[in-house]
Amino acid sequence: MTHNENEVIFSIQAPEECSMIEYPEKAISFFNSAEKAYKQAIQLAREQKKTARIVYDLSRSVIFTETSIVILIAHIKDRNINRGLPSILTFPKDKVCEHKLRKAGIQKKVGASNIDHDDAQVQKISNLQVTNKIAKQIVIDSSIFLYKKDIRIKELYSILIELMANTNNHADSENTAIYPWWLFLFKDEKKEIIKFVFLDLGVGIFESLPVKQFIIKEPLSFLQVKTGSVKRRGEELNKIFSALISGKIKSSTGLPTRGKGLPLIAKIAKSGHFCSFKIISNDAYIDVTNNEVSAMNENFSGTLYYFELKKSIL
Amino acid sequence: MNKYIEINVSHDFTDAPGARNPQDGPDSGEVFYNRLLLPKFEEALKTKSILLVDMDGTFGYATSFISESFGSLSMKFGPELVLKNIKIKSDEDDGLKTYIKSTIKNPEKA
Numbered sequence: 001m002t003h004n005e006n007e008v009i010f011s012i013q014a015p016e017e018c019s020m021i022e023y024p025e026k027a028i029s030f031f032n033s034a035e036k037a038y039k040q041a042i043q044l045a046r047e048q049k050k051t052a053r054i055v056y057d058l059s060r061s062v063i064f065t066e067t068s069i070v071i072l073i074a075h076i077k078d079r080n081i082n083r084g085l086p087s088i089l090t091f092p093k094d095k096v097c098e099h100k101l102r103k104a105g106i107q108k109k110v111g112a113s114n115i116d117h118d119d120a121q122v123q124k125i126s127n128l129q130v131t132n133k134i135a136k137q138i139v140i141d142s143s144i145f146l147y148k149k150d151i152r153i154k155e156l157y158s159i160l161i162e163l164m165a166n167t168n169n170h171a172d173s174e175n176t177a178i179y180p181w182w183l184f185l186f187k188d189e190k191k192e193i194i195k196f197v198f199l200d201l202g203v204g205i206f207e208s209l210p211v212k213q214f215i216i217k218e219p220l221s222f223l224q225v226k227t228g229s230v231k232r233r234g235e236e237l238n239k240i241f242s243a244l245i246s247g248k249i250k251s252s253t254g255l256p257t258r259g260k261g262l263p264l265i266a267k268i269a270k271s272g273h274f275c276s277f278k279i280i281s282n283d284a285y286i287d288v289t290n291n292e293v294s295a296m297n298e299n300f301s302g303t304l305y306y307f308e309l310k311k312s313i314l
Numbered sequence: 315m316n317k318y319i320e321i322n323v324s325h326d327f328t329d330a331p332g333a334r335n336p337q338d339g340p341d342s343g344e345v346f347y348n349r350l351l352l353p354k355f356e357e358a359l360k361t362k363s364i365l366l367v368d369m370d371g372t373f374g375y376a377t378s379f380i381s382e383s384f385g386s387l388s389m390k391f392g393p394e395l396v397l398k399n400i401k402i403k404s405d406e407d408d409g410l411k412t413y414i415k416s417t418i419k420n421p422e423k424a
Contacts, residue, residue, distance in 0.1 A: 130339030136330040136373050154407060157330070157374035165333035165378050260377035 008044045010037040011055040018058075020067035020280055020304055027068050028298035034075055035301075042083045053086045058101070062094040067306055069104045070184045070197040078201065080179055104186075125183045127164070135160040138185065142194050145187055146311045155268045156309060160198075162261040163305060167200040179302075193275065194309045201302040205262075206282040211240060214249045233295035237284045241293050269307065277307040317363040318401075321350050324371030334378035343382030351383050355391070358399055369404040369414070377413075381421075384414050388421040 012034045015026040037054050045052035056072065058064060076087045089106065091098045125134055135157055143151040160183075167181040182199040205211065243249050245266040269277035269288040279286040281303035283296045323331065327350055332341040351367070358365040369375070388396050396418050404411040 130333040130342075130376075132328070132330040132332040132339060132341050139373055152373050154372075154374035158376055161331075161333055161374070161376040161379075165338055165376055260381065264377050 006050055008041055008048065008050050008052040009055060010041045010052070011057050012037055014056065014058045014061045014064070016060050017063040018061055018068040019063055019065035020071065020300075021065065021278055021306055022063075024280055024285055024300075025296050025298045027071075028296070028300045031068075031071050031075065032298065032301075035081055038081060038083050038085055041085055045085075053088060054082070055088045055090060057090045058092045058097075059090045061092040062097055064092065064097050064101060066104070066184065066186045066195050067197050067304060069101065069106065070182055070199050071304070073104075073106065073184075074182050074199055074201060078179065081201070128180045130161055130164040132161065135164070138183075142185075142309060145194060146192060146309070153273065153309075155271045155273045159265055159268050159307075162265050163198045163200075166261045166265075167202060192311050196305070196307050196309065198305040199302065200304075204282040204301060204303050205244070205279075206237065206240060206284055207301075210249050211244070214240070214243060230295045230297060233283065234293060237295055238293040241284065241286060265305075272312050273309060275308045275310045278305070280304045280306075317361065318366045319354055319358045319361070319363045320366045320368065321354050322368040322371070324368075326350060329372045331372055331375055331379045333376050334382045338378070343379035344386075346379070347383040347386050351387055352390070355387060355396070355400070359395075364399060364401050366401045366403060369402060369410055370406045375410065380410075380414055380417055384417045385421040388418040393419050393421065 012030065014030050015023065017023045018027050018030060020027045034054065034056065041052040041054060044050075056076075075081050089101075091101065125131075127134070138160060139153050139157045140150055142156060143149065143153055163183075164181060167179075179201040182197075182201075184197045184199075186195040186197075188195060202208075240249075244262045247260060247263045266288055268274075274289065277288040279288060280300055282301070283299045285294050285296050286292070321327075323346070327346055328341040330341065331343070331346065332339045333343070335342050335344045355365050357363070384396075387400075397415070400418070402411045402414050404414075
């Protein structure tokens with residue numbers, strides 16, 4: 001943290017490798033530090049009657065992947081996180097990494113108002129509602145990109161609607177969602193895939209009310225999850241996730257007709273349209289395609305879905 | 315010979331169905347239920363017809379759309395009466411037909 005006469009400045013150093021998929025703990029630690037810095041900065045600024053800003057120092061980064069780009073943009077744009085404070089970026093010294101960030105629309109000075117992106121390969125959408133028209137357009141665009149024709153990829157459409165709907169369902173049933181969802185698409189022409197990053201900065205799957213209620217009702221082993229080792233926690237998360245995708249845990253509304261979103265997502269993830277499907281939520285890292293659930297030492301407050309849509313035989 | 319009353323979801327409602335309620339977003343299962351499924355089912359009962367619901371031609375469905383619409387119908391009339399008077403057409407996705415039938419059979423578990 002630095003001060004000058006009129007301003008409090010918090011600088012947060014990004015790791016060399018910042019990726020939620022390959023190095024999730026490093027990336028989560030970085031973003032948690034940033035979120036904490038916003039809180040501290042606003043408090044100090046009030047106390048000292050100064051302005052405040054946050055500097056994301058990415059100068060050392062050589063890897064800054066799509067998943068991290070999305071979280072970075074959400075942090076900078078979402079007033080729930082940045083509390084209206086301006087954010088500034090120090091771009092990576094690494095030219096390839098810098099180019100990737102600029103291509104994704106990240107500019108040097110980024111306020112809460114807008115982020116421009118100058119590349120048609122990247123699409124960015126944020127909303128609070130289930131927007132079926134957007135989902136439809138994404139399916140059309142994706143099929144034209146992959147198949148050069150308009151094909152209704154129903155699996156993709158259903159997943160997008162479920163993800164948007166799940167964002168609201170994770171919130172307390174009495175309230176509507178506070179955080180918007182974020183959806184980014186990155187088209188990779190060389191690999192002929194589209195990378196999707198869907199971000200929900202709500203409470204996260206494993207901190208949600210129905211999961212908490214499930215843990216309370218289950219045998220003692222579930223009550224010890226927070227005190228056990230990472231391996232043991234991984235086993236517990238595996239059990240919880242299995243219960244979620246088999247529909248044993250209903251949604252936060254408490255209504256019996258709800259809670260089928262995740263089972264469908266997990267089923268579609270293995271439909272053959274996707275070459276990778278990962279979910280990161282709270283301290284869980286889930287490889288849905290390969291049925292692997294592991295625990296992390298860092299806690300991500302929210303849920304990030306990452307999946308790659310590939311060209312498949314139709 | 316059975317008489318049929320038909321709903322073609324993509325033609326009569328939308329080719330991009332939404333989620334559960336209007337609060338979630340447009341073209342929800344609740345709107346579909348109130349605007350089409352319930353009145354057409356009542357008409358089918360009154361005229362001793364079968365309600366044929368053609369699910370093809372859309373971009374896909376969310377589970378919440380299905381459970382809100384078909385689940386509500388089953389809760390109102392009971393699974394037996396609904397299954398006896400409804401026919402689902404889903405040539406593009408056979409799994410969807412099974413899922414809707416299971417939703418009608420067990421609306422509380424759907």
